[in-house]
Every structure is written in C-alpha cells, then in structure tokens.
Amino acid sequence: MSTIQPVRGTHDLIGENQRRHSHVVSAARRISALYGFGEWSTPIFEDTRVFSRSLGDTSDVVSKEMYSFSDRDGESITLRPEGTAAICRALVTNGLTQSLPQKVFYAGPMFRYERPQKGRYRQFHQIGVELMGAAEPQADAEVIALGYQILQDLGVAEHVTLELNTLGDAASREAWREALIAYFSRYKDQLSEDSRVRLEKNPLRILDSKDRSDRALVADAPQMAEFLTPEASTFWDDLRRTLDNFGISYRVNTSIVRGLDYYNHTTFEFVTDKLGSQGTVMAGGRYDGLVKQMGGPAVPSVGLAAGVERLSMLLDTAPESARPVIIVPVGSPAEGTVFKVLQSLRQQGVYVEMGYRGSLRKRMERAGKQNAAYVLFLGEDEVERGVCRIKHMESGQESEVTLDSVLSDAATFFLSGEKAAI
RNA sequence: GCGGAUGUAGCUCAGCUGGUAGAGCGCCGGUUUGUGGUACCGGUUGUCGCGGGUUCGAGCCCCGUCAUUCGCCCCA
Secondary structure, three states, X not given: OOOOOOOOOOXXXXXXXXXXXXXXXXXHHHHHHHOOOEEOOOOOEEEHHHHHHHHOOOXXXXXXXXXXXXXXXXXXXXXXXXXXXXXXXXXXXOOHHHOOOEEEEEEEEEEOOOOOEOOEOOEEEEEEEEEEOOOOHHHHHHHHHHHHHHHHHOOOHHHEEEEEEEOOOHHHHHHHHHHHHHHHHXXXXXOOHHHHHHHHHOHXXXXXXXXXXXXXXXXXXXXXXXXXXXXXXXXHHHHHHHHHHHOOOOEEOOOOOOOOOOOEEEEEEEEEOOOOOOOEEEEEEEOOOHHHHOOOOOOOEEEEEEEHHHHHHHOOOOOOOOOOEEEEEEOOOOHHHHHHHHHHHHHOOEOEEEOOOOOHHHHHHHXXXXXOOEEEEEEHHHHHOOEEEEEEOOOOOEEEEEHHHHHHOOHHHHOOOOOOEO
C-alpha cells in the first residue's frame, strides 16, 4: 500500500474510542473538581532540562525514551513524557509558590519513545492531579481517595487494587539503598543480568524483578521498614490510618518503588490484571524535592497520573452516542415550515437532523441507523392543518401534535428523560 | 533495546501438495416517495502490508523491510 500510515505508536481516536476517551477525561475532571482541583494546561513541549533535571538521569524515561530535538535556535526541546515536572515548572515560573497550596488537574497527550504494545503507545494520554504545598499525610490520602473515586465513577474500581508503599524520607531512603546495595552485591553472581545492571543504576528496582532467582533473593532482602526514621515511620502510620478513615482498602507492596527519581514517602499504584503486562492503570506518590529542583522553594507535594488509554480499555461498555430527533418531510410540505421547525428545535437545545434524500422508506431506514429517538413527520396534509406527527422509535407509537406546540415548547416532546436532549 | 506470533475487501476470516482471489457481516440501490429495526432481490469492494528472489507460474516457498500483537525491559 502506498497510503501513508500513522507514525508507529500513534493512533487516531474515532467513534467509540473517542467516546470512551472523552468519558474518562471528563469523569476525572469532574471528580477532581469535587476535591477542589482546578485545571491547568501547560505546553506540550518544554525545555529539555525540565525533564532531565527532575526525573533522574538514570531513569529509562530520560536515558532512552524522550522525544527530544533541537529547534531552530539550537535549543533542546522535549515533547513532555509526563505531566508532573511541567506542572512544577509552571508553579515556579508563574510565581504561585507564593500562594500555596495549589491543587491542579491536567489532561493531555504525553510522548515516550518505547516499543508499542497493548495499552502502551508513543503518544498516549494522561489525566493527573497535583497537590502542591502540603506536607501532611492527609494530603496523600486525599489524592488517593480522589483517584479511587475516579475509578469508582468509571465503574472499574472492582477490577483494580490499590498497592501502597513508603520510600521514607531522604535519610531513610539513603540508608535503605545502601543496605540493599550491600546485600545484593554479596549475591551478585546469582542475580539476573538485568538486575546486575539495576544494582549499578537503580538498586531499588531489583525488588520489582520478575526473574525467578531474583525473587528468591528479594524475599530475604533488607526491608524498608527497618530503615525508616521516626518521622518517616509516623508519616507512614498516619497515612494508613487516614486511608482507613476514608474507607479505602489497600495492599502494602514493598516492591512499589516507582521509576522516577523524585518520589519520597508515599508511592502507590492502582493495578489490574486485565491489561496483560501493562497492569498499572493509575499511579503516583509524594515528591517533596521536585519544586526545589525546578528552581523554586521547597514545596512538599503529592500527585497521581492515570493512563487514559488503559482506563478506556477497562470500561465495560462504550458510552452511547447521542440520539437525534430526525425530521422527515413527507410529500412536499411548505419548505418555509420545514426549516423553521428544524432550526426552532435546535434553538431550543434539541439534537435534530433532517432526512431529505430518497424514498420515505429510505429515510426511515436511515433514521433507524442513526439510532434516532424520534422521527418527526412533516406531512404535506398535516402541515396544511398546522400539525405534525411524532413517532417514538423504540415503541413505534405515533401521535399528532400541533406545530405551534413544537415550536414553542419542544421540551415537552423531546427532552423528558430521553437521550435526544443535549 | 531483546525474543515469539501475525499481516488476504471497511470488519471477521477462508483460500488444498505453488496454477492469474472467496464467504459472512457492512455499505449502496430496489420490493410504485405516507413509515425504520425482520424478510426478499440486485450491486459494490482488493496493486493478497511493502520490496526483492526462486519458478513457465507466488496469496502460498526464500530473504529483507514495515506494521500489529504477546512477553522481557520500563512505564500510564
């Protein structure tokens, strides 16, 4: 084929897919508003340093997955691989570190140069929230509760479990990290090839390994809990207690370490077994040091992000498209009347289309295919008498009403409990 | 970046040991322009992913390439 194909890992959102997608985004936006999160939109590309500085040089995202290029001035630009770093940059550059806390919702495309798979694309979409300027574990719980409510609202909560972990504060994390390096170094020859690389780059990731012999070693590895400072320990206890009070159940999973370097204290993932190996559907954590790395003051923060494509795939049913009222002229009714009715209904907020091609039979057939809620017949004879016929498509029932009543109060006929209304 | 599978009509797929492409669904039209979702009749659709090779002849065999998909890595 000589037709041009979409770029690898990109996809068009059309019809049912777009409806699923929109449904996920608008649900997330609506629920976020209930928790006081307002929407920000930041640029789709940023100075490369926004990401290289924040995500960690050894993270895969920075080391091999960024879509970076030089613009015409030779400046290094990167298509955003995630949302948090950009939101933090926006917080700083807009001077909003003076008015904390800030509660932000965002939605939009992200870009990572990866091998595409089901639920993983090179251009994909995320929704996310960031609560910046709150050091208390209650903030973490609030963000998790918000995420959970989004999943509930979408009807996918029962397919998803919350896995929770703590990385402790900087001191705890460093002590643990060193203990892990010491431990795994002792068994270096038993580690998988991947994990030997991890030992150099990011030893915490070994805990997440799926390799059989790695798992055996991991079972006896030093636990984070042993290294928590008293402060970090209190934070962890408070978080779990607050989640209990929110009525949110979770499973502690000490292998949730997250791939991006900026996390501390809380990390969590909502995972499902319905998407193959792309099981993480929503994830986040606390990042107390990130805003400072962006050149701002220390602003303790917590947030989460979710993959819209993955959530869309979990939706049991696609949202239905709106059902129109379809006007079908029969015979040759006065044109003036036909268009007057058509536009009047639209002005009154009713979704209407007109069928004016083919035989009456054809017009009805098309109305059926468009899943019309009603057909409004404007028959030549009726129009002369000042009336029209309205057919309810599901029941097939038909009734005659005056044109005046349709023109003055369409709601009576079309907006009550029917999807024809928008 | 690594390993496996798969690419035939808009969709789902069939196509024998190589002999110049089929079905169902959909789509369009019709069953006298006053009534759809059922039924019947007719019609439409392809450079068989792309490029090369073997052969008298390739959808089928070989090589390459691109894409999709599953797993690994990583991540939403």
